[in-house]
Amino acid sequence: MPPGPQPDRFYLYSCPIQITFTGACSVVDAALRGPARRDIADDLSTSTDVRHALARLRDGFRAHVLKTRAGRIDLAAIVGTYDARARQDGFHVLHDWDGKADKVNEDIIPVDVLRYLMEQRGAEPPIQSSLAILLDYYFLHLLALLSLRVWDEGDADSNLERLNGLLAELQGPNGSGHQFVDDAETLILIATSHFELDTSGFGKLLDQVRTLSQSHRRNIALGHASSLGSHLRFGFEVTYGRDTVAARSDNIVDYPWLCFSLATLIKDYARMEDAGARGSTREAVVEGLLNGLSADAGAFVADSPAVLSESGGERSEFGALLQRYRHRLLEEFARYRPSAAAYSPIAFFFNFSHNVLKGMVVDALLWGEPRRLTLNDLLTGIRRGKPEEESKETVARTLMAYARSNPDRIRGRLMPVIVYDPESGHRAFALAMRKMRGEP
Numbered sequence: 246m247p248p249g250p251q252p253d254r255f256y257l258y259s260c261p262i263q264i265t266f267t268g269a270c271s272v273v274d275a276a277l278r279g280p281a282r283r284d285i286a287d288d289l290s291t292s293t294d295v296r297h298a299l300a301r302l303r304d305g306f307r308a309h310v311l312k313t314r315a316g317r318i319d320l321a322a323i324v325g326t327y328d329a330r331a332r333q334d335g336f337h338v339l340h341d342w343d344g345k346a347d348k349v350n351e352d353i354i355p356v357d358v359l360r361y362l363m364e365q366r367g368a369e370p371p372i373q374s375s376l377a378i379l380l381d382y383y384f385l386h387l388l389a390l391l392s393l394r395v396w397d398e399g400d401a402d403s404n405l406e407r408l409n410g411l412l413a414e415l416q417g418p419n420g421s422g423h424q425f426v427d428d429a430e431t432l433i434l435i436a437t438s439h440f441e442l443d444t445s446g447f448g449k450l451l452d453q454v455r456t457l458s459q460s461h462r463r464n465i466a467l468g469h470a471s472s473l474g475s476h477l478r479f480g481f482e483v484t485y486g487r488d489t490v491a492a493r494s495d496n497i498v499d500y501p502w503l504c505f506s507l508a509t510l511i512k513d514y515a516r517m518e519d520a521g522a523r524g525s526t527r528e529a530v531v532e533g534l535l536n537g538l539s540a541d542a543g544a545f546v547a548d549s550p551a552v553l554s555e556s557g558g559e560r561s562e563f564g565a566l567l568q569r570y571r572h573r574l575l576e577e578f579a580r581y582r583p584s585a586a587a588y589s590p591i592a593f594f595f596n597f598s599h600n601v602l603k604g605m606v607v608d609a610l611l612w613g614e615p616r617r618l619t620l621n622d623l624l625t626g627i628r629r630g631k632p633e634e635e636s637k638e639t640v641a642r643t644l645m646a647y648a649r650s651n652p653d654r655i656r657g658r659l660m661p662v663i664v665y666d667p668e669s670g671h672r673a674f675a676l677a678m679r680k681m682r683g684e685p
Contacts, residue, residue, distance in 0.1 A: 266391070266398050269323045270407050273387060276320075277414040281313045282384075286377040286421075288314075296367035298376060299359050306356050306383055320387065327390050330397075331436075335446030338390045341599075342440040344653065355383040358603060362610050372613040377421035382606050384415055385425050385435075392432035393450070402458045405429050423615035425602060430464035431621055434472055438598040447498045448555075451505060459513075466509035467529055470537030471590055471624035472598045473503045477540035478673050479594035483660055489541065493552045500544065500552040507537050507545060508559035511566045518570060528627055531577045532590075536624070539591050539673045542680035575681055581626065583670035588637040589626045592670025596653075596662040604644040604663060616640075641665035 276282070285302075292298035305311045309321040324339070331338050339353040350357060359379060366375075388411055395404035408429035416424050426432065437450065454465055477492065477499060485491040493500065510530050517527045544550050545563055553560050567574070583589035595601050602620045609616045618635050626637075641663075648661030679685070 264322060264326050266394055266404060267407075269327070269391060270404075270411060272318075272320070272323065273384070273391070274411055274414065276311075276318045277384065277411060278419060280419065281311070281315070281318060282377065282380055282420050284313045284315075285311055286373050286380055288312075289376045290371045290373040292371050294367065295369050295371050296363055298371040299363045299367075299379075302376065302379065303356055303359050306353060306359065311380075324387065324390065327394055331390060331393055334393070334449065335441055335443040336393060336437055337439055337441065338393065338436045339386055340439075344440070353383075353386065354599070354603065355379065355386060358382065358607060358610070361607065365611060374421060374615065375610045375613045378423045378606065378609050378615055381415055381421045381423055382425070384420075385432075388412060388415065388429070389432045389436040392429060393436050396453045396456075401453070401456065402461060405457070405461055408432065421615050423606070423609055424617050424619045425606075426619050427621040428464055430461060431468045433465060434468045435599050435602060435620075438472070438476075440597070444498045448501065451502060455505070462509050463513055463530075466506035467533045468621065468624065469502050470506035470510060470533040473499055473506065474536035474538075474540045475590065475593050475595050475624070476597065477503070478591075478669075479596055479662070479664065481540070482594060482669055483655055483664075486656060489543065492541065493544065493550050497552050500541075500550075501556045503537055503540065504545070504553055504556040504559050504563065507534060508563040510534050510537070511563050511570070514574070515566050515570060518573065525627070525629070529625065531574070532581055532625060532627060534574070535578045535581050535674075535677065536590055538681070539677045542677040546680045547683075571681065575678065578678065578681070581674075583667050583674055585667050587626060588641070589667065589670050590624050591674055592665055592667040593623060593641055594664040594666065594669065601644060601663060604647050605640065607647065608640075608643055638665065 289298040289302055292301065309319075309324045311318040311320070328339055337349050340349045340351075341354050341357060342348075343350050352360070362375070362379070388408060391411075392405075392408055395401045395408065398404075406429075412426070412429055412432070416422075426435065433450075433454075437447070441447075454462065457465070477496060480496065481487055481489070481492050485495070510533050514527070514530050514534065516522075517530070538545060544553060545560065546567065581589065581591070583592045598620065601623065605616060605618070605620065605623075616635065618637065618640055622629070623637055623641060642665050644663045645661055645665050648663040652659040652661050654660075
């Protein structure tokens with residue numbers, strides 16, 4: 246009899262393993278934990294120039310096969326299997342959208358960045374640290390791809406914790422030292438912060454997110470409230486010319502996620518307020534609520550827009566708790582008023598989160614220095630107990646300068662897609678506070 250269907254398989258150093266979430270994590274863990282990344286970067290740094298080093302790395306990225314002194318890390322079947330599943334759900338995790346050509350880019354995002362570095366530094370001698378950062382950026386996208394599969398088998402919360410361990414290893418001493426994001430929940434944000442023609446997967450994914458533990462939901466809500474706040478403020482100010490109706494009608498995917506995030510955070514706030522709890526978690530929740538509301542407070546405080554018609558339960562929960570804690574929240578929100586004297590995420594506007602992360606990586610590659618500030622750091626103005634070697638405002642303004650040198654045409658004008666502007670931030674804050682107070 247002919248053999249039956251064979252399970253998908255991949256090979257690490259010629260060792261076949263059936264493709265499962267656990268198996269895929271084990272292979273990625275082995276690649277991250279040992280000396281493989283250092284070996285690859287060291288070997289590439291012996292190339293004659295940056296162009297030759299990056300050409301070799303590009304070939305490995307495209308094939309998803311990396312050569313080390315100990316053998317090959319063959320990730321092709323893992324990537325092929327999980328990328329196909331993500332696309333079936335409507336997500337192009339590894340590939341960016343080309344707005345000018347109206348199509349998905351052929352190369353994966355790390356190759357897009359690699360090609361830019363090749364254009365900028367191609368004739369120079371290779372720098373080991375830059376090669377190491379770029380290699381870690383590739384693995385970050387693999388972890389982002391895995392973040393959408395935590396519900397495929399086993400316990401999703403445990404799988405997310407497994408990814409947290411892999412992320413810590415990626416950003417640990419065996420790699421470049423570059424810090425990308427703070428937690429595995431932010432990997433989900435990075436995986437889905439692309440323009441997608443098919444948006445049907447966002448609702449299904451949100452339903453899956455609702456099944457996670459309270460702590461995981463809170464982390465997802467914090468990242469999404471702040472990121473969507475920046476994203477929707479950018480759209481309101483730039484894309485839609487301060488037209489609220491146009492902004493709502495063109496962001497039907499984002500508003501349910503923002504509603505989930507705000508409802509999750511205000512329930513956490515209510516628990517802490519009733520228990521008299523203070524501290525860093527409460528501060529983060531309060532700031533996250535403000536960041537999210539600053540995008541369109543009217544949609545959650547006053548109006549009943551059609552864009553939230555499928556989020557009635559969460560919007561009602563949010564409205565009831567907001568009414569109960571309105572005066573206390575107004576007092577706490579006042580501490581986060583944007584000013585020129587301190588960094589404020591409410592003054593930070595951008596089109597997509599992954600473009601901010603990409604800009605931070607490009608800046609590190611051009612300087613050949615790993616950075617300590619993460620994407621999450623730019624989404625908060627709160628000092629979080631770790632050394633900040635760089636000014637958040639300096640990083641935000643650097644990203645704005647890169648965006649200005651490569652602007653997009655929006656409403657007939659060339660515009661940067663990353664902006665840091667305290668004046669616009671103050672305007673968004675003032676409008677949100679007026680809506681919170683019930684004023685027109």
